[in-house]
Each structure stands twice: as structure tokens, then as C-alpha cells.
Amino acid sequence: MVRPPCCDKGGVKKGPWTPEEDIILVTYIQEHGPGNWRAVPTNTGLLRCSKSCRLRWTNYLRPGIKRGNFTEHEEKMIVHLQALLGNRWAAIASYLPQRTDNDIKNYWNTHLKKKLNKANQVSHQEHDQSRDRSSLSSSPSSSSANSNSNIARGQWERRLQTDIHLAKKALSEALSPAVAPINTATTSSSTESRRSTSSASGFLRTQETSTTYASNTENIAKLLKGWVKKSPTQNSADQMVSPDSETKEVIKSNVEKDCAWAFQSFSGFDHLKDRDSAGVSPDHETKPDITGYSNQSQWSLFEKWLFEDSGGQVGDILLDENPNFF
DNA sequence: AACTTAGGCAACCGCCCCAAA
DNA sequence: CTTTGGGGCGGTTGCCTAAGT
Numbered sequence: 195m196v197r198p199p200c201c202d203k204g205g206v207k208k209g210p211w212t213p214e215e216d217i218i219l220v221t222y223i224q225e226h227g228p229g230n231w232r233a234v235p236t237n238t239g240l241l242r243c244s245k246s247c248r249l250r251w252t253n254y255l256r257p258g259i260k261r262g263n264f265t266e267h268e269e270k271m272i273v274h275l276q277a278l279l280g281n282r283w284a285a286i287a288s289y290l291p292q293r294t295d296n297d298i299k300n301y302w303n304t305h306l307k308k309k310l311n312k313a314n315q316v317s318h319q320e321h322d323q324s325r326d327r328s329s330l331s332s333s334p335s336s337s338s339a340n341s342n343s344n345i346a347r348g349q350w351e352r353r354l355q356t357d358i359h360l361a362k363k364a365l366s367e368a369l370s371p372a373v374a375p376i377n378t379a380t381t382s383s384s385t386e387s388r389r390s391t392s393s394a395s396g397f398l399r400t401q402e403t404s405t406t407y408a409s410n411t412e413n414i415a416k417l418l419k420g421w422v423k424k425s426p427t428q429n430s431a432d433q434m435v436s437p438d439s440e441t442k443e444v445i446k447s448n449v450e451k452d453c454a455w456a457f458q459s460f461s462g463f464d465h466l467k468d469r470d471s472a473g474v475s476p477d478h479e480t481k482p483d484i485t486g487y488s489n490q491s492q493w494s495l496f497e498k499w500l501f502e503d504s505g506g507q508v509g510d511i512l513l514d515e516n517p518n519f520f
Numbered sequence: 521a522a523c524t525t526a527g528g529c530a531a532c533c534g535c536c537c538c539a540a541a
Numbered sequence: 542c543t544t545t546g547g548g549g550c551g552g553t554t555g556c557c558t559a560a561g562t
Contacts, residue, residue: 210530210556232547248548249531284550296530299551304528 207241211250215240219247220255228256253296260292264301272298273306 211219222238228251231244240247253259264272268290275286283295283302290298 208532230547243532244547245533245549246531252549253530281551295550300529303552 205241206243206246208246211242211254215242216250216255219250223251223255228252249296253294256294258292259294259297261297264293264305268293269306272302273310276302276306 218238218240219234222234226237228248231248234240234244234247235242242250271290272286275289279285281299281302283299287293287295287298
């Protein structure tokens with residue numbers, strides 16, 4: 195039996211979200227928290243399907259989302275993790291808590307893939323040139339068949355390494371007492387990628403106490419600004435409270451409250467960070483500076499852990515395949 | 521200035537997994 | 542045990558905009 199999609203009903207709106215829809219959704223989630231998406235359209239009156247609401251929240255409205263301008267470190271992380279995990283964007287996003295899987299996926303498809311291809315072309319050209327040179331003086335053992343088998347072996351090893359990595363991670367999480375799922379939106383599931391999400395959320399939690407969620411508040415503020423500018427006289431939002439400065443303040447404070455709540459619900463990454471954190475204080479709660487997330491040393495430690503945990507293969511793979519990438 | 525093309529990104533679609541009934 | 546429904550994920554589409562002609 196084929197179940198009809200949840201959005202198959204008539205009267206369901208599609209396409210871009212309007213600022214007023216965003217406000218309705220954010221307001222509702224402030225009160226009830228994310229989850230039970232099925233109830234969101236009925237309770238809010240939004241003419242959107244539950245999935246659409248969830249997606250809008252997780253990819254755009256959710257607190258703590260950073261948009262645009264990927265840093266070089268983030269790029270590296272994505273490339274490393276893509277090499278390690280493949281196109282498991284949710285898992286990759288779990289290591290970059292400020293980024294959404296959709297964002298990372300888009301960035302990969304539009305920027306990094308091209309960059310990698312370019313780098314690959316350059317390295318292959320260089321490889322061909324050096325092979326041409328060496329073939330004049332060396333034995334014919336370095337055939338293309340040989341290099342093909344090396345690639346196949348590399349892919350196989352990579353996959354194996356991924357599985358080992360995931361198994362280790364799952365085990366370490368299962369054994370960790372620090373994992374205390376609170377919120378269903380981020381921690382309820384048991385599959386690997388969902389576990390990963392909760393893990394990264396814990397990483398995010400380490401920054402929580404001083405986070406002002408400016409990005410999200412700004413989103414809403416911008417959004418409200420745009421809404422005012424656009425003068426929505428012709429739509430159903432006429433009945434809504436006008437987003438004057440007072441309302442903005444209310445929404446802002448609600449968003450901030452919501453953010454605090456959302457961050458409190460994050461858990462599970464600390465043990466991953468801890469286990470290789472020689473030199474890093476385990477007292478994450480006392481080092482809450484969100485800017486520290488992009489701090490070079492913390493990144494380096496994290497990357498160090500990532501590299502070491504992969505037995506150095508990630509770096510090897512990247513350097514082998516894309517010596518010109520960075 | 522008008523049109524075409526390419527790139528970027530938000531959103532949708534279909535499939536899968538899991539838990540509850 | 543089977544069915545059903547909610548939620549999550551990755552792939553894909555389509556719209557918008559900037560750049561090029």
C-alpha cells in the first residue's frame with residue numbers, strides 16, 4: 195500500500211515562506227517547542243504541511259543558524275567529513291552545528307564540488323606529467339590498472355573506516371553518561387545520523403551560556419523589517435498584530451528565550467570532544483564564548499581529533515586525491 | 521535596454537526508519 | 542506480528558538574481 199504524501203491534501207500552500215508565516219511558526223514554536231509537526235498546521239492555521247513547517251524551522255528559523263560566508267575552516271571540515279562520511283549531510287552538519295544540512299549540501303554542490311574537481315584536474319595533470327617523465331626511466335609497473343585498483347582500494351578503505359568510525363562513535367555515545375536526550379526534535383532518534391545530530395548539538399551546548407543567538411534574532415528582525423516594507427495590505431496577515439517596535443521586542447525576547455531553551459535541549463557531544471581534549475578544559479560550561487567555536491585553536495583540536503580518529507586516513511585521502519585543494 | 525545564461529539557494533519530493541497502536 | 546503515521550534524510554527542482562552578450 196502506498197501512503198499518500200502528507201502534503202497531498204488540497205489547500206496546502208507551497209513555495210516560498212512569507213514573513214508572516216514565519217512569525218506564526220516561530221511564535222507557535224516559542225510556545226510549544228519544536229516537535230509534533232503534524233499539529234503545527236492545524237494549531238496555527240498555516241496552510242502548510244507539517245514537513246514544510248519542520249523544514250522551515252530546521253533550515254531557516256531555528257536558533258543559532260549561521261548563514262552564508264563559509265570560513266576556510268568550515269570548508270575544510272566539510273571536505274574532510276564528506277570524504278569520511280560521504281553525502282550524509284545530516285551527519286556532516288552535526289559537526290558544524292551552526293550550519294544546516296541543507297546549507298552544507300548546497301554549498302557542497304555549488305562550491306566545493308567544483309573546487310574539488312578543479313583541484314583534481316590540476317593534480318591529475320601534474321600526475322600525468324610526472325608519470326610521463328618517470329615512465330621514460332622506470333619500469334612499466336605503474337600502469338593505469340594499478341592506479342585504478344589503488345583508487346578502488348582507497349574507496350573501500352574509506353568506507354570501512356567510516357563504518358569503524360561510526361561504530362566507535364555509537365559505542366562511545368552508548369557508554370557515555372553525559373548523553374541525556376531532552377528534546378525530541380534533536381535527540382529522540384536512534385539511527386546513526388540522528389545520533390550524530392544530538393552529538394553535535396552537545397557541542398553547540400558548550401557555547402550556550404553566552405550565546406545571544408544574534409543570527410536568528412537578526413533573521414526575525416530582518417524578516418519583520420521586510421514585512422513592514424512590503425506593506426502586506428492584501429493578505430491575511432492584516433488581522434495580525436502589526437510588527438511595531440514593541441512587538442519586535444516581544445518576539446526578540448521570545449526568540450531568545452526559545453534559543454536558551456533550545457540550547458538546553460542539546461546534549462551528547464561533550465564526551466567526543468573530551469576524549470581528545472588534552473589541553474582543553476573539560477569545563478565547557480565555563481567557556482561559553484560562541485566565538486570560541488570559530489576559534490582557531492579549538493578548531494585545530496577538533497580537526498586533530500577528527501584526523502586522528504580516522505587514523506590519519508582522511509587527511510591522506512584528501513592529500514592523495516586533492517593535493518591542490520587547499 | 522532587452523534578452524539569455526549560469527549560479528545559488530530555498531523548498532519540495534520520495535524514500536526510509538522507528539515507535540505506537 | 543502487522544499496520545500506520547510521524548519525523549528525518551538525501552536528492553532534486555524551480556525560482557530568483559547577477560553576469561554576460
